[in-house]
Amino acid sequence: MLITADSIPVTRAAIIQEILDSPLKINLMELGFLPGKTITLHHSAPMGGPMAFKLDETILALRKTEASLIEVQLL
Amino acid sequence: MPESTIPSQVKSPKIAIIGNPNVGKSTIFNQLTGLNQKIGNYPGVTVDKRTGSMEYHGSNYEIIDLPGTYSLYPNSEDEIIAHRVLNQLSEDEKPDFVLMVIDSCQLSRGLFLATQLIDLGLNLALVLNMADIATRKNIAIKTFEIFKALGVPILSTDARGEKGLDQIRELIHQQNFSKKSSFITIEEVVSGTLLNEVKEKFEFTNSYQAYQMLRFGEKDKSISLESRSWIKAKLEENKFDLEKAQLEETKIRYRIITSIVEKAVVKTPDVKKESGIDKILLHPVFGYLIFGGILLIIFQAIFAWASVPMDLIDGFFAELAGSVSDLLPSGPLSSLITEGIIPGIGGVVIFIPQIAMLFGFLAILEDTGYMSRVVFLMDRWMRPFGLHGKSIVPLVSGVACAIPGVMAARNIGNWKEKIITIMVTPLMSCSARLPVYVILIGLVVPNELVLGFVNLQALALLSLYLLGVIGVLFTALLLKNILKTEEKSFLMVELPTYRAPRWLDVLMTMYNKSKTFVFEAGKVILAISVILWVLASYGPPERMDAIRAESEVKLSQASPEEIPAIENETSSLLLENSFIGIMGRAIEPVIRPLGYDWKIGIALIASFAAREVFVSTIATIYSIGADTEDELTIRQKLNQQINPTTGDKVYNKATAFSLMVFYAFAMQCMSTVAVVYRETKGWKWPLIQTAYMTVLAYFSALLVYQILS
Numbered sequence: 001m002l003i004t005a006d007s008i009p010v011t012r013a014a015i016i017q018e019i020l021d022s023p024l025k026i027n028l029m030e031l032g033f034l035p036g037k038t039i040t041l042h043h044s045a046p047m048g049g050p051m052a053f054k055l056d057e058t059i060l061a062l063r064k065t066e067a068s069l070i071e072v073q074l075l
Numbered sequence: 076m077p078e079s080t081i082p083s084q085v086k087s088p089k090i091a092i093i094g095n096p097n098v099g100k101s102t103i104f105n106q107l108t109g110l111n112q113k114i115g116n117y118p119g120v121t122v123d124k125r126t127g128s129m130e131y132h133g134s135n136y137e138i139i140d141l142p143g144t145y146s147l148y149p150n151s152e153d154e155i156i157a158h159r160v161l162n163q164l165s166e167d168e169k170p171d172f173v174l175m176v177i178d179s180c181q182l183s184r185g186l187f188l189a190t191q192l193i194d195l196g197l198n199l200a201l202v203l204n205m206a207d208i209a210t211r212k213n214i215a216i217k218t219f220e221i222f223k224a225l226g227v228p229i230l231s232t233d234a235r236g237e238k239g240l241d242q243i244r245e246l247i248h249q250q251n252f253s254k255k256s257s258f259i260t261i262e263e264v265v266s267g268t269l270l271n272e273v274k275e276k277f278e279f280t281n282s283y284q285a286y287q288m289l290r291f292g293e294k295d296k297s298i299s300l301e302s303r304s305w306i307k308a309k310l311e312e313n314k315f316d317l318e319k320a321q322l323e324e325t326k327i328r329y330r331i332i333t334s335i336v337e338k339a340v341v342k343t344p345d346v347k348k349e350s351g352i353d354k355i356l357l358h359p360v361f362g363y364l365i366f367g368g369i370l371l372i373i374f375q376a377i378f379a380w381a382s383v384p385m386d387l388i389d390g391f392f393a394e395l396a397g398s399v400s401d402l403l404p405s406g407p408l409s410s411l412i413t414e415g416i417i418p419g420i421g422g423v424v425i426f427i428p429q430i431a432m433l434f435g436f437l438a439i440l441e442d443t444g445y446m447s448r449v450v451f452l453m454d455r456w457m458r459p460f461g462l463h464g465k466s467i468v469p470l471v472s473g474v475a476c477a478i479p480g481v482m483a484a485r486n487i488g489n490w491k492e493k494i495i496t497i498m499v500t501p502l503m504s505c506s507a508r509l510p511v512y513v514i515l516i517g518l519v520v521p522n523e524l525v526l527g528f529v530n531l532q533a534l535a536l537l538s539l540y541l542l543g544v545i546g547v548l549f550t551a552l553l554l555k556n557i558l559k560t561e562e563k564s565f566l567m568v569e570l571p572t573y574r575a576p577r578w579l580d581v582l583m584t585m586y587n588k589s590k591t592f593v594f595e596a597g598k599v600i601l602a603i604s605v606i607l608w609v610l611a612s613y614g615p616p617e618r619m620d621a622i623r624a625e626s627e628v629k630l631s632q633a634s635p636e637e638i639p640a641i642e643n644e645t646s647s648l649l650l651e652n653s654f655i656g657i658m659g660r661a662i663e664p665v666i667r668p669l670g671y672d673w674k675i676g677i678a679l680i681a682s683f684a685a686r687e688v689f690v691s692t693i694a695t696i697y698s699i700g701a702d703t704e705d706e707l708t709i710r711q712k713l714n715q716q717i718n719p720t721t722g723d724k725v726y727n728k729a730t731a732f733s734l735m736v737f738y739a740f741a742m743q744c745m746s747t748v749a750v751v752y753r754e755t756k757g758w759k760w761p762l763i764q765t766a767y768m769t770v771l772a773y774f775s776a777l778l779v780y781q782i783l784s
Contacts, residue, residue: 024565026318029325030146031567032184036333042570046359049455050464052570057180057212059353059570061451066565 003074005039006051006067013040014072022069031060033070087128087135089169090247093157093192094176095185096143097571099204101125102234103176103243104140105583114587122156122485123591131244139170145184147191148321149291151488161195162287164297172252173197174243179209179216179231180572182340186221186332187325190258193225194283198252200228202243207233208572213343220339226255235577259327261286264320269313276305286324290317352573356445362452369445370471373436377429377475378506384428392421410612411605419604422685423597426478426746429506430592431585433472433479438584442576447568454566460548461555462499463492464566470496470547473503474540477747478592481754491560497754498764499550501747504543504739507687511738512539514690517710519731542739546771592750599749600684607655607684614653622648650695655680669737669773670730670780672718679737686743729783733776741772 008014016037019025032055033039040054052061094100105112108127115124125140141160142153149158163169173192177185182203192199203209203216218229228251232239246252261283262270273285292298292306310317356362396413403409440446446468454464462470465487472480480500487493504512513536520535613619626645633641650656659677666676674696682689690709697712716725742748742765751761 023563024567026148026321026325027150027565027567029322029329030148030184030187032181032187034329034333043353043357043451045357045451045455047455050451050566052353052357052451056183057214058184061447061566061568061570063454063566066567 001074002071004068005041005053005062005070005072006064008039008041008053008072008074010041010044013038013075015039015075016070016072018071020069020071024066024069028062028066028069032056032058033060038075039070039072087137088171088250089137089139090172090174091139091141091160091170092174092176093141093161093188094143094204095145095178095181095188097569098143098176098178098181098185099234100143100176101140101583102577102580103174103202103204103232103240104138105579106234106237106240107244107247108138112583112587114591117156122152123587124156125587129244129247131248134248136247144188146188147195147287152485153488155295158287158291159295159297161192161197162284164295171198172247172250173199174202174247174252175199176202176204179203179205180212180214182216182221183329183332183336186225186335187328189225189227190328190332191283193227193255193258194261194281195287196254196257196281196284198254200230200246200252201225202239203229203231204234206231206238207236208574215341215343217339217341221335224335224339225258227253235574257283259324259331261324263327264323265289265315266313269309269315272309273306277302286320289315290321353448353570356448357452362448366449366452369440373433374474376436377432381428381432381475385425388421388425388427392417392424411608414612415605415608416601419601419608420597422604423593423600423746426476426592427589429476430479430482431589433475434483434588435581435585437468437472437479437483438581439576442574442580444571444573447570450566450568451570458564460551461492461495461558462551463487463489463496463564464568466492466496469500470503473500473505476505476507477501477503477744478596478750479588481747481750482588482592485754489560489562489564491555491558491562492564494558494755494760495551495554497751497760498554498767499547501742501744501751501764501768502543502546502550502740504540505744507685507744508539508738510687511689512536512735514709514713515726515731515735518713518726519728539735539739542736546740550767550771595753596746596749599752600746603745604684607681610654610658611650611681612653614649614656618652619649622652646695647697650677650692668780669776670727670733670784672725675725675730675734682743684745686738686741689738689743727784729780732783733780736779737772737776739772740768740775742768 002017003014004020005014005016016033016035016039018035019028019033037055041051042054042059043052045051048064050061050063051067052059053067092100092104104125104127107129111129112125112127115126116122117124122142127138127140129136129138139160141157144154144157146154147158147161149155160170161173175185175189175192177189189199189201201221203218209216216231218231222229228246230239230242230246232243234240265286267282269289270282270285273279273289274282277285277288279285279288289306289310293303293310295303309315356365396417399417400409400413403412437446440449449467450464453467457464457466466484468486469480469484472483477500480503481497484493484496484500487496516532516535520532523531525531525534622645626641626648629641630638656677658680660673662676662680663671663673666679671679674693677696678689678692681692693713694709697709697716713726714724717723718725748761748765751764752758755761
């Protein structure tokens with residue numbers, strides 16, 4: 001089932017399918033959010049705050065709106 | 076060595092260091108150059124230009140530390156600089172060689188930028204840094220595989236542990252950099268004919284450079300208007316979709332990089348311990364409590380430690396002024412130097428302990444990886460006010476001093492969020508407001524307990540700090556609705572691996588930030604102090620002379636114990652009749668509704684330089700003698716002031732609270748004005764800010780006085 005990264009449950013891993021079109025697409029891609037990569041939700045800030053994803057060896061924090069640009073498949 | 080015979084004529088080679096953020100780039104720069112660093116400015120932006128020189132085996136090298144960037148696509152001011160220098164768009168920054176630092180654990184992201192550099196045809200060498208962490212994470216890198224694929228020299232280092240630094244020096248010395256033709260074929264995404272036209276127009280030889288010009292040149296204000304419209308016309312003529320091309324380029328690049336990384340990196344999965352710390356530090360409750368605790372410790376330390384060097388600086392400049400005035404024949408020149416210039420310089424230097432310490436603590440928090448966690452935790456709470464998670468750093472610094480706070484705002488990439496942060500930071504209650512608060516609270520708030528344990532005076536002080544926070548949030552909301560920007564606000568921040576701070580880097584940050592403040596903001600501050608000094612020491616000559624003559628007469632008849640009182644009275648009279656005194660009287664009708672008389676008016680004008688001047692001006696006006704340090708004396712004296720028309724106390728509750736509120740909101744700090752000028756590159760924002768804060772202070776004080784009286 002395809003979902004966007006903002007609804008990945010904590011500690012669950014998912015494979016990136018696509019980065020949705022938006023002016024931030026390039027920014028996400030240059031950080032390494034690329035189709036085929038596995039991301040895991042590392043931590044979520046309270047009250048709808050940013051989400052921290054583990055991607056390769058780094059942890060990257062995104063706002064929910066940015067995470068919703070990443071289409072993933074849960075593992 | 077034939078070159079060494081004419082060393083002064085050989086220009087030292089320029090080496091630019093580049094890399095992603097948080098890869099230890101600055102550590103390498105600091106270790107290569109040591110204290111031989113210079114901080115300058117890139118034209119038109121607030122990015123610091125860090126250059127330094129390295130000497131090795133008798134040869135000299137110029138090293139440029141470029142701001143960290145993920146790609147050559149310029150998103151922020153920092154990245155624009157990297158983009159410009161590496162695209163060789165500004166003639167004097169042209170590096171001969173480029174040293175790219177890559178985080179060993181983040182190979183593909185590093186290679187993304189590295190391969191762009193290759194495509195630009197730069198003379199390049201790569202440094203795989205943080206080899207120690209890679210080993211700890213069970214990541215093994217076959218450097219030879221990368222070398223085979225890229226064809227540029229590669230070194231493996233651990234800059235924190237100073238491993239491999241000699242190899243870097245040696246590599247630079249041997250000029251062991253190399254140029255490759257290209258990594259990707261950019262003609263796959265842009266038509267070759269179009270690129271050739273660009274090359275011809277700008278006299279480029281490199282296709283990728285031509286592509287970058289095509290992609291970003293239109294928006295680059297450092298390029299001539301004619302060229303920009305030429306690019307625009309070309310793009311329209313070819314119906315060229317820039318973003319699509321860029322996405323295509325990104326995909327192609329990453330596809331090749333992924334295949335290289337697959338061959339070069341061997342990873343043995345290990346159990347991660349990292350998330351354990353984050354479970355506590357990012358905890359929805361404890362995370363915030365710990366952050367609050369850390370802040371408390373930092374402020375305790377700043378208040379406790381900074382006061383010692385600040386007193387020393389204060390004493391030193393007072394003494395210096397004293398001895399200079401003994402040396403010089405008395406006259407206008409002597410008083411200009413001893414009462415205008417020396418205290419003016421002192422007024423700049425006095426901020427150094429606070430600035431250095433604050434930046435020291437910030438550097439430690441940044442370097443350990445904690446700061447991005449704070450940004451992560453706070454973003455949610457800042458956003459409704461038009462601020463960014465990163466705004467928390469300036470705001471928190473503002474409690475000690477707005478100057479480092481405003482300087483710290485430059486990390487915020489979004490223009491609107493940065494301006495809002497700069498505009499509101501001076502409303503946080505800084506330490507210079509404290510002396511004003513303490514005297515006035517002591518005057519009108521009884522030292523009593525309410526509810527058995529809450530001290531009323533402490534409560535009053537706390538309320539003033541809260542008032543500052545309310546001012547910040549209110550103003551931020553206001554600006555959020557006024558300022559318009561096309562830029563989309565976003566948060567993409569790396570939460571780096573926790574590690575011990577690098578003390579050399581911390582010290583360099585403290586040193587560089589203090590230096591920047593002294594040399595950049597110092598000029599403005601000095602100029603304003605001299606103007607204020609002129610206004611306070613000169614007045615209509617006949618009046619001033621009459622006062623002096625009268626004082627001479629009195630002094631000649633006085634007994635020795637009467638002399639100090641007469642001298643204090645004279646300086647009070649002189650100040651009253653100086654230009655500032657006249658201005659103070661002139662504004663009396665305006666400040667009367669706030670409960671102030673003309674004497675307070677004088678203090679308001681004089682303390683535009685710095686709020687703490689309020690105390691010493693008040694001391695002079697009431698002939699207490701400007702040297703007095705004793706708050707009790709000032710307090711007693713203020714308590715005795717009686718309004719001649721009504722017979723009531725001048726410093727009643729209403730006036731005192733009105734004054735406190737005025738000082739909570741008014742700008743009253745030329746150093747902040749100077750720093751805002753520097754950080755916003757113009758007078759527009761500091762002037763708007765000063766006007767806004769003055770108006771806010773005036774009406775809030777008016778409200779308070781009218782309610783309380």
